[in-house]
Amino acid sequence: xxxxxRLTLAGARDALRSGQTTAVELTEASLTAVAxxxxxxxxxxxxxxxxxxxxxxxxxxxxxxxxxxxxxxxxGIKDLFCTKGVATQAASSILKxxxxxYESTVSQKLFDAGAIMVGKLNMDEFAMGSSNETSIYGNAxxxxxxxxxxxxxxxxxxxxxxxxxxxxxLAATGxxxxxxxxxxxxxxxxxxxxxxxGRCSRWGIVAFASSLDQAGPITKDVRDAAIMLEAMCGFxxxxxxxxNLPVPxxxxxxxxxxxxxxxxxxxxxxxxxxxxxxxxxxxxxxxxLRDAGAIVKDISLPHTKYALPAYYVIAPAEASSNLxxxxxxxxxxxxxxxxxxxxxxxxxxxxxxxxxxxxxRRVMVGTYVLSAGFxxxxxxxxxxxxxxxxxxxxxxxxxxxxxILTPSTPxxxxxxxxxxxxxxxxxxxxxxxxxxxxxxxxPGISVPAGLDSKGLPLGLQLIGQPWEEGDLLNAAFALExxxxxxxxxxxWWL
Amino acid sequence: xxxxxxxxxxxxxxxxIKVDEVDLSALAQEFxxxxxxxxQLNEVDVEGxxxxxxxxxxxxxxxxxxxxxxxxxxxxxxxxPDSREGFFAVPMVVE
Numbered sequence: 001x002x003x004x005x006r007l008t009l010a011g012a013r014d015a016l017r018s019g020q021t022t023a024v025e026l027t028e029a030s031l032t033a034v035a036x037x038x039x040x041x042x043x044x045x046x047x048x049x050x051x052x053x054x055x056x057x058x059x060x061x062x063x064x065x066x067x068x069x070x071x072x073x074x075x076g077i078k079d080l081f082c083t084k085g086v087a088t089q090a091a092s093s094i095l096k097x098x099x100x101x102y103e104s105t106v107s108q109k110l111f112d113a114g115a116i117m118v119g120k121l122n123m124d125e126f127a128m129g130s131s132n133e134t135s136i137y138g139n140a141x142x143x144x145x146x147x148x149x150x151x152x153x154x155x156x157x158x159x160x161x162x163x164x165x166x167x168x169x170l171a172a173t174g175x176x177x178x179x180x181x182x183x184x185x186x187x188x189x190x191x192x193x194x195x196x197x198g199r200c201s202r203w204g205i206v207a208f209a210s211s212l213d214q215a216g217p218i219t220k221d222v223r224d225a226a227i228m229l230e231a232m233c234g235f236x237x238x239x240x241x242x243x244n245l246p247v248p249x250x251x252x253x254x255x256x257x258x259x260x261x262x263x264x265x266x267x268x269x270x271x272x273x274x275x276x277x278x279x280x281x282x283x284x285x286x287x288x289l290r291d292a293g294a295i296v297k298d299i300s301l302p303h304t305k306y307a308l309p310a311y312y313v314i315a316p317a318e319a320s321s322n323l324x325x326x327x328x329x330x331x332x333x334x335x336x337x338x339x340x341x342x343x344x345x346x347x348x349x350x351x352x353x354x355x356x357x358x359x360x361r362r363v364m365v366g367t368y369v370l371s372a373g374f375x376x377x378x379x380x381x382x383x384x385x386x387x388x389x390x391x392x393x394x395x396x397x398x399x400x401x402x403x404i405l406t407p408s409t410p411x412x413x414x415x416x417x418x419x420x421x422x423x424x425x426x427x428x429x430x431x432x433x434x435x436x437x438x439x440x441x442x443p444g445i446s447v448p449a450g451l452d453s454k455g456l457p458l459g460l461q462l463i464g465q466p467w468e469e470g471d472l473l474n475a476a477f478a479l480e481x482x483x484x485x486x487x488x489x490x491x492w493w494l
Numbered sequence: 495x496x497x498x499x500x501x502x503x504x505x506x507x508x509x510x511i512k513v514d515e516v517d518l519s520a521l522a523q524e525f526x527x528x529x530x531x532x533x534q535l536n537e538v539d540v541e542g543x544x545x546x547x548x549x550x551x552x553x554x555x556x557x558x559x560x561x562x563x564x565x566x567x568x569x570x571x572x573x574x575p576d577s578r579e580g581f582f583a584v585p586m587v588v589e
Binding site: 098099100101102196197211237241242243244306310313324327328332334342344346347351355360363369380383385386423440441466 | 524528544554570
């Protein structure tokens with residue numbers, strides 16, 4: 001079978017069962033594509049030996065019958081997931097050389113389902129960034145290219161999105177704290193879902209902001225997102241915020257029937273400077289859902305504009321606490337000390353050398369907003385605003401809205417290095433449509449909608465009710481069918 | 495609110511990140527910009543609104559208070575930059 005890497009997860013699953021290919025063949029095709037993807041700088045740790053062993057085992061399991069859907073399917077794993085015995089650095093030099101002695105719950109679940117890890121993927125350092133430019137491994141590059149410029153694949157799961165869009169692996173894991181799955185999926189013309197907070201275990205995922213972090217799949221389409229999400233989620237006693245709820249069969253929810261469903265269109269998501277094409281796609285997406293029998297309703301989420309400032313208090317505050325563990329004592333980097341240096345110098349030098357500029361900035365902002373005298377003014381105020389942001393969503397859901405349709409990002413991908421001299425706050429604005437969803441703990445999915453005037457992909461986001469990922473995926477499935485997006489990047493890196 | 499160099503130095507100290515003197519004024523300016531952005535939150539009426547502690551209305555999951563793991567000394571120390579005789583080793587803390 002030729003062009004194995006063009007398959008979706010669902011297509012490969014079916015091809016494995018009809019005997020058209022094998023896990024070993026799929027894995028070799030993926031490893032070849034991985035090796036050829038060097039110009040994209042997406043794979044940062046080689047796991048080909050593990051992949052080959054997993055593939056051989058998967059073929060035996062498939063032969064025996066009754067293997068799970070993910071069995072034999074080659075995927076990439078974001079460098080934020082602890083993988084036993086395999087370098088896990090969160091794209092930071094402070095974790096250089098770190099090889100976890102344990103496996104994250106999500107990657108373990110995927111391996112238990114027979115998935116094959118073809119490599120670890122580039123990302124922003126500690127998932128702090130929207131362009132994959134804060135990585136110690138260097139920039140990941142977007143497979144989409146329309147002129148001389150190399151573009152960002154977005155962040156923080158930039159390597160994951162670029163790897164899937166470039167068809168080097170069939171899907172990848174991502175994590176999303178403020179948009180880090182949905183924004184890169186939108187920038188690379190593919191699909192990404194962040195489930196409800198508590199759906200996926202956070203155990204073994206390097207922590208950024210614990211009350212916002214969620215893992216999710218980055219895939220070629222909605223069906224694949226349903227298949228892979230199901231394999232990733234479920235109750236885990238090792239994560240005290242994991243929800244003890246049964247995991248539905250998400251793929252079975254994909255009927256494409258949205259008749260009678262109410263889709264909310266929030267007026268606050270229409271922002272200044274939004275490209276015309278994006279407005280048009282948003283209107284077209286709305287019309288398509290209406291044509292499919294959904295009821296479209298204008299809604300208001302009045303606290304939307306305060307989501308980003310609230311996020312930039314809460315996320316750094318939690319990060320400053322989570323990242324306190326990087327002290328040069330138990331794992332990772334320790335600075336070389338001068339004669340007479342004590343433990344304080346060890347901490348300070350280790351953290352100055354080990355953390356990049358954006359991570360240092362956020363840890364210090366977090367330290368500031370939690371410090372005595374400012375805790376109420378900043379941190380508690382932000383948490384109150386977060387309550388109001390969640391209430392905005394609770395109110396529209398209570399009024400009968402099933403899902404909310406918005407753009408995924410305010411623009412298409414920008415050029416690598418173009419934001420270098422910009423104020424950090426300018427970069428934060430790329431998360432304006434996604435960050436509300438993390439603050440409210442809701443599921444959100446980005447589906448590719450069309451191309452902008454330059455030929456770069458733009459995404460639309462659907463936001464669902466808590467724990468209703470099945471319904472959300474189905475609405476996204478209907479939207480995907482109607483949009484019919486099938487553009488792919490030309491493979492300039494080969 | 496404008497952050498001065500002294501405050502920037504204090505925050506860096508609290509965060510245990512060494513920042514060179516020459517970089518403090520740029521850092522102070524960055525803090526000022528970010529905090530300026532955050533200060534939009536002052537426009538919101540939060541009177542009587544509870545700070546969110548959990549986005550999902552649930553009590554944190556608790557397990558039985560029993561030992562369910564252990565004897566992992568080698569695994570725990572495997573990634574340590576310096577360990578001796580089964581302990582993490584650090585520069586001298588007490589004279």
